[in-house]
Amino acid sequence: MLSDWTLWLEWFIKALVVIFALLTGFAYLTWYERRALARIQVRIGPNRAGPQGLLQPIADAVKLIFKEELVPAKADKIMFFWAPVVTMVPSIIIAAVIPWGESFTAFGREIRLYVADINVGVLYLMSIASIAVYGIVLAGWSSNNKYAMLGGLRSSAQMISYELALGLSFVTAIILANSMRLLDIVEAQKGLWFAVIQPVGAVIFWVATLAEVNRAPFDMPEAEQELTAGYHSEYSGMKFALFFMAEYQKMIVICAIAATLYFGGFREFGFLANTFFSVDYTWTLGSWQITNWFLGPIYLFLKVVVLLFGMIWVRATWPRIRYDRLMAFGWKVLLPLSLAIAFITAAGILLSDLYNNQLFFWAIPVVSIIVGLFTVAMIYRELRRKANERA
């Protein structure tokens, strides 16, 4: 197998495609975010470079490349150099297991539209997400700056805390699909998205990912009022650009993961099955049999764009959460809730299998939503009580 050079070539090309998709995605995500934020805040946003400001990312890149790079005199030089790289690499390689379509035939061979199809795909996501924290921590430490240091410490504490809830919402999807392979998880959502069967799980996943990628309202590691810019205070030029890139690539990747685990991945809506818009649909053009394989990447792209808008929307409308509340929310609310959700899902599936009764299966969303609403009510009551105590 290892001597088959065409296989190597195929892998190489697919990896290049993923990397280029992420790089262009990053560039245009910055533009998308600035335009959308401006829109929400009744501003115009970047509109000078090119039509609708579409060349703005290129202008930014040129600016950042030519900026002077400063290294603090008392910084740990080796780590200061490596920290941006260590931040960047996981944000790219995590995309390797995300499927963006099924397969098509070209040059007499079947080409599958994913880089790696491993049976522990979800665990791979988990492990890469868990080592992504190193870059930020090391950047904070090596800068030899107390603000950067505090930013690094905050991010490590935050990412460890929210990883648990994230992992448990992965578990919920695994239980529903009965597999850890991402392709199986997508196939299992052929009829019904997991976001419909387990809406609370999807919400927990969403909140936990916001904390994992240090986005507002959980962007404590770079809270500018308190820490100037947090862990990347001392970085400039291309090294800063790498951190910036890693953050936005993580956003894209995490939205792709959310789409794969809870929103049907590269598949169409359930009601579009067997129509022209289905990924499986095959049509004939003369003597050619064409499968709609090309719709897979398009569907995934559209889902990612919609989910990214959700992230931007949250950033535009919500204030930053206080740090002790962030920790309390992660440990005292999100973790028990996600445990309960995983338990409800597992119990529902087990009972419906045992008694061969669909009623138990449909109890999953109902019970989960009740538990979710109960949690929200409890948080509300607690906040009221605290406010009354202070008054």
Next chain:
Amino acid sequence: MSLELIFFLVLALASVVTAFGMLLSRNAIYSALYLVMNFITVAIFYLMLGAPFIAMAQITVYAGAIMVLFLFVIMLLGAERLPDTQVLPYQKWLARVLAFILVVETGYMLLVRGKPQGEIIPPEASANMVDSLREMGMTLFNEYLLPFEVTSVLLLVAMVGAIVLIRKDKKVG
């Protein structure tokens, strides 16, 4: 030499070098990072042996969770620089003697009892991907249910203990 052997040798070298780096570095942060790299090379060893689940668990648990906490504590206490003088002078000699004994033992085991004991299942057969995961879960929760539960209770006790230790006493009245 097959490609796999070359890969193994490079990885083995990396693993040994990072282990030595961890021991010899006088900066606690660098030591921790060498240990992280060592864990990752061990995870790749597991992958080569056809055990992707253990490999990913190794990275998630050791490299991703435990070592991040180590780094967190080292940074929080500001204990990066180790003192250049030895705190326990006899420790060095004791360690050398013990290491020598370990090497002799390993050599003995390799040379005298190095023949494979029982049938070795080749990785291709045991790592039949999706089924192996399912089988592992079944074994873990049927055959080894009691040890598994005991371990989880042990972890729970440690967690409760930590919470009790940091809990402030409530003011009376």
